[in-house]
Amino acid sequence: MIFITLCKFNALKGQLQTNMQLQERINAFVELGKFLNQFSSETASKQQNLQHNDRFYDSMRQLIATAHHHNGWFTTDNIQFACKSWAEALSEANLKQWTSAYTINTTTPKTIAIVMAGNVPLVGFHDFLSVLISGNKVLAKLSKNDKLLLPFIAKYIIAIEPRFEAYIAFSEGKLENFDAVIATGSDNTSRYFDYYFGKYPNIIRKNRNSIAVLTGNETPAQLEALAHDVFRYFGLGCRNVSKIYFPEGYYMDPFFNGMYSWKQMVDNNKYINNYDYNKAVYLMSLFNILDNEFLLLKEDEGMSSPISVLFYEYYTDLDSLKVTLTSEAEKIQCIVGQTGIENEIDFGMAQSPQLWDYADGVDTLKFILEL
Structure with a gap:
């Protein structure tokens, strides 16, 4: 006893x-x-x-x-x-x-x-x-x-x-x-x-992916910050921007100038091998692509783009785009921009979430505490 x-x-x-x-x-x-x-x-x-x-x-x-x-x-x-x-x-x-x-x-x-x-x-x-x-x-x-x-x-x-x-x-x-x-x-x-x-x-x-919505009024500093959202971790994270929505008639030079701030991507062999491979595949398939020698832009309705590639679409009406994005919410991790879309985050902040910014919008701590 x-x-x-x-x-x-x-x-x-x-x-x-x-x-x-x-x-x-x-x-x-x-x-x-x-x-x-x-x-x-x-x-x-x-x-x-x-x-x-x-x-x-x-x-x-x-x-x-x-x-x-x-x-x-x-x-x-x-x-x-x-x-x-x-x-x-x-x-x-x-x-x-x-x-x-x-x-x-x-x-x-x-x-x-x-x-x-x-x-x-x-x-x-x-x-x-x-x-x-x-x-x-x-x-x-x-x-x-x-x-x-x-x-x-x-x-x-x-x-x-x-x-x-x-x-x-x-x-x-x-x-x-x-x-x-x-x-x-x-x-x-x-x-x-x-x-x-x-x-x-x-x-x-x-799978979830992040997107950016541009208006054409972005400053050079904002577009350079967007490059951070695109290229940090080589685009492998769910919070990396993998698709861009441009307004109809968008002039691409400012966007590519912003992306050029991450030109050091060409120095990574794994990344540039993906770039070379994807470029060859798209050219052989006769796809129209935009190219700045280390990033490919492909017009595509999908959201999950390969490494070194950004998908993009044009929009004509921001309110209609908001409706579309709402219907696709389960595929989207975060939205980068300054358009007034609900829960969007500022340029350059995609990879800096707060502790209370939960993946997939599911409150992990609440789930654990309610077990």
């Missing part, structure tokens, strides 16, 4: 040791943001007085410098941008503003399986953050294309707050022993996700 009582006491003690208050979880992620800020640009340097920095700083720099050997799309510049974006997002003010909209009082943690994409660096971090900030446990299955960065960051945040160790797990095999699923993939993989995970509470994300 004494042995049983002691076992129960030790189990309860272990649970108390792993339970964290919301503010403690926020504090840990604020420290992570400070750590990531050191890697936000080529000129960023090692900071003093950051927790465990001597242990992790050099390894993180090495990981960023060599990531392209594992995935050629993960250039140093793109990983630095991802670090910068998350460093800015993980401020105490942002984390408190985000979480203040919810009642977060988890006493019995649930395990959330996260099937992550690997198209851009740390693309699954928001799901990872949402689960942990809510007081629940992560069981992550990483994409083979992005399997280095998040485990390293997980080690850092466990060093900051050791109680997270009981809340973070990575699986290379079959996912088992979980309560709900968040899975991100393509339209094709979503069918498999539905089959395997349909019996669990789930968020299953499919």
Whole structure:
């Protein structure tokens, strides 16, 4: 009887040791943001007085410098941008503003399986953050294309707050022993996700693309900012602009001048190989294309354009275009422009979402908290 009582006491003690208050979880992620800020640009340097920095700083720099050997799309510049974006997002003010909209009082943690994409660096971090900030446990299955960065960051945040160790797990095999699923993939993989995970509470994300709507009144600075929305991460993200709507009779020179601000794309072999391939296919197929030697424009009703290609359409009436875009809302991640379309974002901001800007418009944190 004494042995049983002691076992129960030790189990309860272990649970108390792993339970964290919301503010403690926020504090840990604020420290992570400070750590990531050191890697936000080529000129960023090692900071003093950051927790465990001597242990992790050099390894993180090495990981960023060599990531392209594992995935050629993960250039140093793109990983630095991802670090910068998350460093800015993980401020105490942002984390408190985000979480203040919810009642977060988890006493019995649930395990959330996260099937992550690997198209851009740390693309699954928001799901990872949402689960942990809510007081629940992560069981992550990483994409083979992005399997280095998040485990390293997980080690850092466990060093900051050791109680997270009981809340973070990575699986290379079959996912088992979980309560709900968040899975991100393509339209094709979503069918498999539905089959395997349909019996669990789930968020299953499919293909989405982002668009821009121009009026012809954009400034050169705005069009250069649009180039950032097009080319960052080589256009591989769902928040990258893959289609442009031009007003009828639009004069293309200002647009191409703006795109030229990213002329360095020609220096990436993987990107330019896609450009050469797509150009050859379109020319052999006798498609009419516009070309600036590193970007192809093809008039097309589709939204999901290949790497190095932007689809475009002309519109004659903005109100009619708004109706069309509303009917296509399930295919659109975000709309870039300054036209008054509901929920549109400004030029250059497509890859800088706030913590409360949820993928596919599905409130991830609300889903987790209502399990």
